[in-house]
Amino acid sequence: KNQVEQSPQSLIILEGKNCTLQCNYTVSPFSNLRWYKQDTGRGPVSLTIMTFSENTKSNGRYTATLDADTKQSSLHITASQLSDSASYICVVSPASGGSYIPTFGRGTSLIVHP
């Protein structure tokens, strides 16, 4: 069964600090892994995409890593800002199967305090 597990479930940090969110998956065959940011009461928005051959990808202060061998990904946020407070969702898409239904993690709730 395809599964995506995220940790921690929630995280509180001070503004300006760094943090790292984790994602482990069992989706196979693997196509890609995306990190989404979901602000409260809004729809998720894609931050990064990682394919099988990519190890690291950055998008501003967000850096995602992927280890396809161990099926783990991380999202590192540098110099956090108050606007980073949101839920971060790891989503893994399979490489085959009709409409390519992605598997969602439950998300990590990040709160950045001033």
Add this chain to the structure above:
Amino acid sequence: SQTIHQWPATLVQPVGSPLSLECTVEGTSNPNLYWYRQAAGRGLQLLFYSVGIGQISSEVPQNLSASRPQDRQFILSSKKLLLSDSGFYLCAWRLPGGAGKLFFGSGTQLSVL
């Protein structure tokens, strides 16, 4: 450019009343369409997806149904709402034939009282 519209933004309905949530996509053809539900503090649960007009796949058997009467229109319905139907409903689309990015609507917060 493509846009997705979802309405209403909030809805308060009594138990046993009907439901109709609508989602439309502009700027693309033959998109894959999805309905998700998110309970408070929980992850997204896929309810229905559609790869074409009239083609609906249900992921979770429950009190809801979906229809796709037009290529870029996706409707979520219920004949009689239950308390457990409360939640945040999200419509999403992506290009067909691959594992592309999902584009989400702004969501509908449904409270069943």
